[in-house]
Amino acid sequence: MIHESNLLSLLIFLPVLGAAIIGLAPRNDGWSRWIALAFTLLVFVVSLPLWFSFDTASHEMQFVTRVSWIPAFNINYAVGVDGISVLLVLLTTLITPLCVLCSWKAIDTRVKEYMMALLVMEAALIGVFVSLDLFLFFVFWEAELIPMFLIIGVWGGQRRVYAALKFFLYTMTGSLPMLVAILALYYTGGETFDIRELSKGAYSATFQFWVFWAFFLAFAIKVPMFPFHTWLPDAHVEAPTAGSVMLASVMLKLGTYGFLRFSLPMAPDASHAFAPIILALSLIAIIWGSYMALVQTDLKKLVAYSSVGHMGFVTLGIFVFNSQGIEGAILQMVNHGITTGALFLCVGIIYERTHSRLILDCSGLRMTVPIYVTLLAIFSFASFGLPGTNSFVGEFLVLVGTFKSNLLAGAISIGGVVLTVAYMLWMLQRIVWGEHSREEGVVVADLNGREIATLVPLLVLVFWIGFNPEPFLDRIRASVKHVVSEMSSVRGVNNIEGHNDVVHPPLPDRRAQHAVVNTAAADRAPADSCRAPPCQISNWDRKQTL
C-alpha cells in the first residue's frame, strides 16, 4: 500500500516516469500507445485514495508532503489537497487516459513524442493543483505550457502555428506579472512562499490592489474571461482532439482554481472591491460566449465559445462570495470538464470520419449512427444543464448564490442559460435531423468499442453527479465554508449567509490587522498575534453589532 503522504508525489512523478520510458523505448507506435495508456490508468488507480480516504469534515490540506527544495529562498516542495483541489486532481487523472484512448488512431505521426507530451502535461497539471508552495505552483503553471504548445503546434490543424504561438504568448503575458506579484508577496508576507502562510497574512489595501490585478491578469487569461478569451477558439480549433479535451477539461480550470486559491484569500479586500467588475465581465462572457456559439458553423468553435460562457458561470459563482455560489462554481468546474471534454471527444470522433468539423458537412446523421447520436444528445443536454444531468446541479447552485447576493446579475445570467439551450438544441437539430449532405454511398461508421470506452466513464459521471451530487459536494463543502468565512470576516457586514450556519469558525478580524501591518510593514508580527481571539457569534449577531 502506498503511504498517504507520498501519494500526490507519485501522481506527479509517475507520468514523468512513463514519458521517460516511452522516450527510451524503441520507436514503435504501438508500444508508445500501450505504455502511455498503462501509465495513465495506473495514475488514475493511484489517485483513487484521494476519493476514498479524503476527510470531508476538514478544510485543512491533506496528503501533505513537504521537502526543502531551494533553502536559500525558503522554497519547499510542498504538496497537498483540500476540497477545492481534490476533485480537480481526480478529474485530471480521469481525463488523461481518455485522451490517450481518443488519440489511438487520430494521431499517427510521431506518436512517441505525442504520448510523452501528454504524460508530461498530466504531471504538470496535477502539480499546479496540488502545490502548496507559491514558487512550485508557478513552476508547474509555466511548465504545463511547453507540452501544450507542442501538442497544438505539431499535431494541430491548418493554422496550428498561429494558434500555438498565440496560446503561449497570451499565457506568458499573464503569468509574468504574476511572477512579480509572487515575489512581492514573498517579501511582504515574511519571506515565505508557503501558500497557507501567505493566505493568513493581511496586507495593506494598496498592496492587495496590485496583487489582485497581477493575479487577475494571469487567471483571467487562463479561464478565459472576456475580453481575454480570443486565444481560446483558435487554440481549440487547431488543437488535436486530445489537446482540446485537456485544454477544456483541465487547463481552463487553472484560472478559476487560482482565483479561489490565491485571489480570494490573499487579496480579500481587493476581491470585494473589484467584485462588481468581475461579475460584469462574467455576465458579458456568459451572454457573449453564448451568442458567439449560436452563429458558429464550425463544431469545435461552437464548443469553444460555449466554454467561454460556461466558465463565465464559474467566475460568477466565485465572486458572489457565498457558499452556494462557490460550491456551485467548483462543481461546475468539474462538470464543465466532463461535459465539454465529452463534447470535444464527440466532435473528434465525427471529424475522424467526415474530415470536416463544419456542421453543414456533418449534418443529417439521423439513424445511421444511433449510438453516437444518443451520446452526443446526452452530452449536449448535460451541457445546457437539463435536470438530472450534472450541469444542472452546478448551474443551479451558482444561480441560487447569485440571486442571493445580486438580483440583477442573477436575472441576466438566466438569459445566458436560455441562450445555451438555444445553441445546443439548434446544433443537435442540424447534426441529427438536418439535410443529408454527404454524397451517396459514403457510409459513416458508428462508434467502435474503444470510442465507447472513451465516452462511457464521462456518461456515468454525468448522471452520477446529476442524480446524486452529495458525495461530490460533501468533499467540497468544508473548504468552501472556510473560504467563505474568511471572506465574510473581512467584509463583516452585508453577509447574506448566516441564518443556516449559526456557529461560525473563529473569525480573524483583518481590518484590525491592517493597522498592525501598516505601521510595522517591514517587521511583520507573527501570524498568531495578528489573529483576534476566537469569537463564537453568529453572523446575525455580527450584523446587529456592526
Next chain:
Amino acid sequence: MNFAISNLLPVLPEVFVLTMACVILIADLLIRQSGRMATYLLVQLTLLGCSLIIVGTHENGVVYAFHDMVVDDLMSDVLKLLTCLALSMMLVYSRQYLTARDLFTGEFMVLVLFALLGMMVMISANHFLTLYLGLELLSLSLYTIVALQRDSSVAIEASMKYFVLGALASSLLLYGMSMLYGATGALQLSVVSQAIQSGAADKNLLVFGLVFMVSGLAFKLGVVPFHMWVPDVYQGAPTAITMLIGSAPKLAAFAFAARILAEGLQPLVQHWSGMLIILAIASMALGNISAIAQTNLKRMFAYSTITHMGFLLLGLLSGNTEGYGASMFYVVVYALMSLGAFGMIMLLSRADGFEADTLNDFKGLSRRSPWLAFLMLLLMFSMAGVPPTVGFYAKFSVLNAVVQAGHIWLAVVAVLFSLIGAFYYLRIVKLMYFDAPESHAAITFEQDTVLLMSANGLGVLLLGLLPSKLMSVCAVAVQQSLLLH
C-alpha cells in the same frame, strides 16, 4: 618582503597556464597538421591540470599576493574553474568544425590559453592595473582569434571592428582609472573604496571617473548604447570563435564588473546603480526587439546576449549581496546555455563549409534528429526563462534581488521585455517542431560532441529541477569574497 615559493601559491594556476601556453607554442612547431590532435589533447590536459591546481590550492578565506595586486578567494576559484570548464567544452564542440575549416591550428589553441590566462588575471585582480592587464591580454587574444580566418573578409571586418571599438573602450577605462587615481591616490580596490568612504576625495572627479569606468565596462559587456560591435563580431567570426567570445569571457566580465563596482566603488553605489538602470533597460529593450528582426541565428544570439547582459546588470545594480550572487548565478547559467546554443549551430554545420546559422537551417530539425531538437528545445526554453529549466531560476533570482532592492517597477519592465524575448526563442522551437525540413542531409557528428551536447542540454533541465546547489555556491562565493573588504 622575502620571496618564498609559498607566496606564489595563490597564482599557481596562472603560472601553470602561462608555462603550458609557452610549452605548447614551442611543441606545436614540431607537430605536423595531421598530428594536431596531440596539441588539442595537451590543451585539454592543461585545462584539467589548471582545474586541479585551483582545487588543490584552494584555501578558506581570502589570500592576497604580490603586494595585494591579486586576490585568491572563493569567488575567483569558482569562476576560474567554470572558465576552464567552459573553454574545455568549447574545444570539444568546435574540434570537428574547426578541422573542416582549416582553423584547427596550434596558434588557435595557444591563443585560447592566453585568453584563459587573461580571464584568470581579471577574475583574481585586486588592483586597477591588474584588472586592466588581464582585460587587455584577453582582448588582444580575442581580436587575433577572430581574425584567424584570414581569407574571410567578414571575419577580418569583424576583427577590425572589435579591435577599434575595444581599444576605445580600453582607453575609456584607463581614463576613468586615472581620474579615480587622481581623486583617491590609490589603485588598489580596497584602498580606493576606503578613500572614497573617508570623504576626502573630490566628488566631481570621482563621478567623472565613474562615468568613464562604467562606459568602458558597458563597452566590454556589450550593453546598449555601447553594443554596436556585438552583432557584427558575433556574425562575422567563425561559429567556434563566436562561442568562445560568448561564453567564458562573460564569466570574467562579471568578475571584472563585480570587483570594480561592488568592491572598489561600493561607496558610490547610488551613483552607479542609476547609470546601470538606464543601461539595463536600454539593453533589454533594444536587444529583445532587434532580435525579433534577425534571420541570422548568430546575429540573433548576439542581440540576445545584449539582453542577457542587461539582465546581469539588473542583479548588480541592486547593490546587495543577493544581487551580486544572483548576477553570478545568471552569468554561469548564461554561459552554459550559450555554449549549448552555439554548439548546436556547429553540430548542424557541415564539413563542406556549410554554416547552419540561419533560422531556416533549423526547420524541421525534430524530424531529422528528434534528440538534438529536444536538446535545443530545452536550451531555448531556458534562454526564454520558462520553468522548469535553469534559465527561469537565473531570471528569478535576479528579479528577486531587484524586488528586494525596492525597484518593483524595474522588475515589471524586465518581465515585460522577457516576454518579448520569449517570442524569438519560441520561433526556433516552432521552426524545429512545426515546419518541414528544408534539407534532408544526414547530420554527421563525433560521439564526444553529441555526448557533451546531451549533457549540456539535460544539464539545463537538471539544474532547473535542482537549482539550489549552484545557487548557494554563487551566493556563498559572493558573500565570502566581496564583503570581507
